[in-house]
Amino acid sequence: xxDHFIQDKTTKVxxxxxxxxxxxxxxxxxxGGFIKQRQKDLFTVRLRCPGGRLSTEKLIxxxxxxxxxxxxxxxxxxxxxxxxILYVDYKEFNAIVAELEKIGQKVASCGPRVRVPTACGGCxxxxxxxxxxxxxxxxxxxxxxxxxxxxxxKTSFSGCPIDCARTKEMDLGFQGVVDPKWEExxxxxxxxxxxxxxxxxxxSDPDTGKPIFDPLKCIWCGDCIRACPTEAWRPKRYGHxxxxxxxxxxxxxxxxxxxxxxxDEKVADAIRLTIEWYNANGRRGERIGNTLKRVGLDxxxxxxxxxxxxxxxxxx
Amino acid sequence: xxxxxxxxxxxxxxxxxxxxxxxxxxKLEMMSPGEVLEVILDxxxxxxxxxxxxxxxxxxxxxxxxxxxxxxxxxxxS
Ligand code: HEM
Ligand code: HEM
Ligand code: SF4
Ligand code: SF4
Ligand code: SF4
Numbered sequence: 001x002x003d004h005f006i007q008d009k010t011t012k013v014x015x016x017x018x019x020x021x022x023x024x025x026x027x028x029x030x031x032g033g034f035i036k037q038r039q040k041d042l043f044t045v046r047l048r049c050p051g052g053r054l055s056t057e058k059l060i061x062x063x064x065x066x067x068x069x070x071x072x073x074x075x076x077x078x079x080x081x082x083x084x085i086l087y088v089d090y091k092e093f094n095a096i097v098a099e100l101e102k103i104g105q106k107v108a109s110c111g112p113r114v115r116v117p118t119a120c121g122g123c124x125x126x127x128x129x130x131x132x133x134x135x136x137x138x139x140x141x142x143x144x145x146x147x148x149x150x151x152x153x154k155t156s157f158s159g160c161p162i163d164c165a166r167t168k169e170m171d172l173g174f175q176g177v178v179d180p181k182w183e184e185x186x187x188x189x190x191x192x193x194x195x196x197x198x199x200x201x202x203x204s205d206p207d208t209g210k211p212i213f214d215p216l217k218c219i220w221c222g223d224c225i226r227a228c229p230t231e232a233w234r235p236k237r238y239g240h241x242x243x244x245x246x247x248x249x250x251x252x253x254x255x256x257x258x259x260x261x262x263x264d265e266k267v268a269d270a271i272r273l274t275i276e277w278y279n280a281n282g283r284r285g286e287r288i289g290n291t292l293k294r295v296g297l298d299x300x301x302x303x304x305x306x307x308x309x310x311x312x313x314x315x316x
Numbered sequence: 317x318x319x320x321x322x323x324x325x326x327x328x329x330x331x332x333x334x335x336x337x338x339x340x341x342x343k344l345e346m347m348s349p350g351e352v353l354e355v356i357l358d359x360x361x362x363x364x365x366x367x368x369x370x371x372x373x374x375x376x377x378x379x380x381x382x383x384x385x386x387x388x389x390x391x392x393x394s
Contacts, residue, residue, distance in 0.1 A: 127368075127369075127372065188380065190380030190382070192363060192367055192387070195359055195364055196363070196364045196368070198364070209382070223364065223368075226372075227363075227364065228367075229371070229376075229378075229380055
């Protein structure tokens with residue numbers, strides 16, 4: 001991890017420049033968003049774009065600022081959906097931050113704290129979407145961004161089980177699900193739902209063509225609901241599968257599912273309590289997945305009972 | 317169930333997603349509200365995707381018949 005330590009040191013050097021840098025308030029910046037490049041004096045400025053979304057108005061203004069301050073005239077879309085302005089001279093930090101502030105654009109964070117949440121398009125415009133991922137990402141960014149934790153804390157929101165936002169690789173991930181409910185009276189036995197279900201959770205009755213549902217195979221995607229011509233399949237409830245303890249990096253870990261149908265209005269509570277547990281149990285520099293391994297998942301689940309209760313898997 | 321009368325038919329067997337849906341959509345747009353289009357679709361991907369897209373556009377699927385490995389849908393234009 002040589003790069004990281006070089007980066008770490010440089011951050012300190014930058015902090016030491018504070019005096020020479022006049023009123024640069026690094027605390028205000030939540031120790032983040034300025035990443036030393038390999039090139040002398042040049043930094044990457046990472047913007048805070050929750051859910052990877054920007055208004056076109058803001059994007060135009062950001063483009064102008066990037067054009068003015070990037071020595072090479074380039075930006076980069078980070079792997080966590082934020083826009084990065086490359087090749088910025090550190091002597092111009094004050095100026096670029098001031099200009100970004102004027103258009104209401106914040107700089108992202110780094111280090112051991114809650115990061116900018118990522119999200120897919122979700123139900124707002126993606127045909128598969130079941131939850132309003134963009135709205136949730138905005139809420140999490142507003143409420144939790146920058147909260148200190150033992151190590152970095154990454155969240156994401158996927159709108160459906162296709163899981164484009166990779167909730168299985170997050171410290172805490174939320175993936176949209178729907179619980180399908182079937183009403184016999186409306187069903188004409190057309191067999192489309194059995195065709196539409198890619199999980200083999202629906203078989204057609206050989207005589208009537210009506211669905212025979214296997215909840216153990218269901219992944220709660222809602223394809224049956226969308227395909228049924230008569231609305232015999234309907235959504236009973238929407239929610240999030242909650243996953244915890246995932247990460248990538250050199251030693252990736254897959255997150256484990258801890259709740260199956262968490263409603264929107266409990267997401268903030270789930271995050272707040274999880275952070276509380278993590279701060280109480282995590283060691284410095286330990287991702288929550290490793291804390292869970294060390295302390296035990298049961299300990300966490302017990303702590304989370306007030307939030308997760310009654311939202312457990314319907315599979316059981 | 318009584319046969320629904322149809323005003324037009326479009327045979328989309330062998331036509332891939334999403335072209336099959338686009339053709340259905342164009343055909344429906346040339347028809348008047350309340351008219352019924354018969355759509356013939358392969359099983360597999362086409363039947364997984366086209367009905368939901370038809371619904372999303374606000375049309376109504378009024379009849380579905382499975383015949384071998386294809387489906388015959390009747391779609392009422394909205
Ligand atoms: C001032 C502090 C830091 C800065 C400026 C920084 C900067 C960055 C940048 C620019 C990326 C690429 C992000 C992307 O493409 O979206 C990144 C990714 C990453 N950083 Fe840092 N980092 C900092 C601290 C840390 C710390 C303390 C750790 C862990 C101990 C860490 C671990 C990682 C990991 C694992 C990734 C991979 C990407 C991911 O999981 O999404 N970083 N960091
Ligand atoms: C410029 C700053 C940094 C960048 C660009 C960066 C980037 C990355 C990248 C790309 C990975 C691999 C992620 C993947 O394969 O998806 C990674 C992993 C990791 N980085 Fe960093 N990192 C930065 C700073 C730091 C710092 C300062 C530390 C610790 C002091 C750190 C600790 C780690 C650790 C522990 C991992 C392992 C995976 C994990 O925890 O998810 N990083 N980093
Ligand atoms: S996770 Fe689902 S809703 Fe989100 S972009 Fe992927 S397919 Fe669409
Ligand atoms: S929700 Fe998805 S997996 Fe479950 S039965 Fe319907 S189509 Fe199959
Ligand atoms: S798609 Fe709807 S109408 Fe057709 S068999 Fe399934 S539940 Fe019945």
